[in-house]
Amino acid sequence: MAIEKTNRINALFEFYEPLLTSKQTEYIALYYRNDYSLGEIAENYHISRQAVYDNIKRTEVILEAYEKKLHLLQQFQLQSKQTDELLIYVEKHYPQDHTLLKLVKKLEQLEE
Amino acid sequence: MAIEKTNRINALFEFYEPLLTSKQTEYIALYYRNDYSLGEIAENYHISRQAVYDNIKRTEVILEAYEKKLHLLQQFQLQSKQTDELLIYVEKHYPQDHTLLKLVKKLEQLEE
Structure with a gap:
């Protein structure tokens, strides 16, 4: 995972976390903030690796959409x-x- | 309408307008930013004065909820x-x- 991408998502997450649902927050925090792998998250939550991946990708899109609207970062x-x-x-x-x-x-x- | 209330809603609206729907934006902009009366807005849109009032009150609650989360103002x-x-x-x-x-x-x- 590229360091620039990680930094950007973590920065957006800092600003827009209050607008996310708790489930969106959980996966993206584990993946980007705490550096868990998709496999580790999947195992913890008893869901497929693909489901974790899809959820995180959707949350990334939501974060970028908020930034496009509010430009806080x-x-x-x-x-x-x-x-x-x-x-x-x-x-x-x-x-x-x-x-x-x-x-x-x-x-x-x-x-x- | 109290001037403090008007100023606050206008200020919140400045920050959070991009997060509102276009219908929410329309009524609250006419009422607070352009100083239309509820009656004038109701007449323009062919809806009841009460419907305009309810919509504006709901948008005020949404604006205050965003401020509670993001504290931009x-x-x-x-x-x-x-x-x-x-x-x-x-x-x-x-x-x-x-x-x-x-x-x-x-x-x-x-x-x-």
Whole structure:
């Protein structure tokens, strides 16, 4: 399984988990977050490997559909990049201004 | 209709509109965004005033349910407040540093 794919699904899952059903959440969390194999999940739930696979693929489609509508991951990535840029600038030019640093770091925390 | 209620529903609607059906979108947009009365909407769509009212109330519940799950409005309000605080500080202490000002303002735009 490609690492980029895993990272993307895990990131989408972070944002949209509250919109999924508990069954969708279970399989995709075991597979992507906890790195179980399809076979292991199938065995645990006494269902076929194919059924687990189908469920996970359907949930991936749902996650991507939510991202297409709400763009939360994209928005987060843009904001993170911009806040990083600001933080680097502030640390370079005003390393003594602890108030300014604190204000920027608080913003960084709010984005997470 | 209370102005706070109108503002809140309009704000929630801004965030969660992509998750609503087109019918839900229509009535609530006319009522809250364009300030039509229930009677005017009922007349336009040839349905009862009560049917319009019920539909709008159901959509309000759906909007609040999404907010309870995803907190996008709350998150936006916290970030805006923090970015405002940062901008005020920067404008007061570093009014000559246009690069810094630009970095903060770009962040403000990304939040919208």
